[in-house]
Amino acid sequence: MNYDPKSKKYPYPKDTASHYLKIKKNRNINFDSNYPYVNKKKSFLFLRFLVRIVLVLIVFPYSKLYLGLKIEGKKNLKENKEIIKKGVISVSNHIHMWDYISIMKAIKPIKPYTIVWDKNVNGESGNLVRLVGGIPIPLNMGGKIKFFKTINELLNTGNWIHIYAEGSMWEYYYPIRPFKDGAAALAIKANKPIIPMAFSYRPPSKLRKKLFKQEACLTLNIGKPIYKNDNLDYSLQRDDLTKRIHKEVCRLAGINPIENIYPPIYNDNERIDYYE
Numbered sequence: 001m002n003y004d005p006k007s008k009k010y011p012y013p014k015d016t017a018s019h020y021l022k023i024k025k026n027r028n029i030n031f032d033s034n035y036p037y038v039n040k041k042k043s044f045l046f047l048r049f050l051v052r053i054v055l056v057l058i059v060f061p062y063s064k065l066y067l068g069l070k071i072e073g074k075k076n077l078k079e080n081k082e083i084i085k086k087g088v089i090s091v092s093n094h095i096h097m098w099d100y101i102s103i104m105k106a107i108k109p110i111k112p113y114t115i116v117w118d119k120n121v122n123g124e125s126g127n128l129v130r131l132v133g134g135i136p137i138p139l140n141m142g143g144k145i146k147f148f149k150t151i152n153e154l155l156n157t158g159n160w161i162h163i164y165a166e167g168s169m170w171e172y173y174y175p176i177r178p179f180k181d182g183a184a185a186l187a188i189k190a191n192k193p194i195i196p197m198a199f200s201y202r203p204p205s206k207l208r209k210k211l212f213k214q215e216a217c218l219t220l221n222i223g224k225p226i227y228k229n230d231n232l233d234y235s236l237q238r239d240d241l242t243k244r245i246h247k248e249v250c251r252l253a254g255i256n257p258i259e260n261i262y263p264p265i266y267n268d269n270e271r272i273d274y275y276e
Helices: 042-067 076-078 101-106 118-121 126-129 140-158 182-190 206-212 234-252
Strands: 070-071 090-091 113-116 134-136 160-163 195-201 216-224
Touching: 042 101, 070 101, 070 140, 076 101, 076 216, 090 182, 101 134, 101 160, 101 216, 113 118, 118 126, 118 134, 134 140, 140 160, 140 182, 160 182, 182 195, 182 234, 195 234
Parallel strands: 070 216, 090 160, 090 195, 113 134, 113 160
Antiparallel strands: 195 216
């Protein structure tokens, strides 16, 4: 059964997609049509290679110790490796600063990209975010056109894109928040499946809580690919796929929504504690 950390120290906002972390630095990068959403410079690729070595040799092993990380469902990756080679999107809840590290560890040797808040790239950790595959979401129209073209090209050339469909990180939050429909829209356009993933919690030992100040140990649960319904038109496909991946992420996290008060999943921005 899923453990609920019942954390009260984080300022969870009312809007379920809002951020509460403070970004201290603004590098004033303009994410427009000229911005390299995938940086192909040799110097950048070399640095990314060095960072990957550090991840594999040091960070991945440490993450298991630091997070108490367990990974369930890796057989679903093995059984669908031929599908994955052609390009996929994954989605998960966003509940820890290191949860993307956990996903990278789970799917290695694949080197994924992840769609991120633009302020994360403009902030003090922006270079590192880019080196681990972060692609910022632009706000202006020219940037958006190039961004969507870039994501589509990545998927059609066999890459893995991870998306946090809740829209923001809420540390140790127990419910699965409503999903935005961007992941479904991208999957439908590129005709690629979505692999659902869910982080669930386990109670930490007294020693671990003392050493790492962890409120819970993490388990990453990996599901089977989910496909669009070709019997529906586009707008209904997008809504249907969003709801199905949300439901599966809930199931993987060990959370069962209460039927009578299960809220709208699609485009719901009200914070609702809707699970027992």
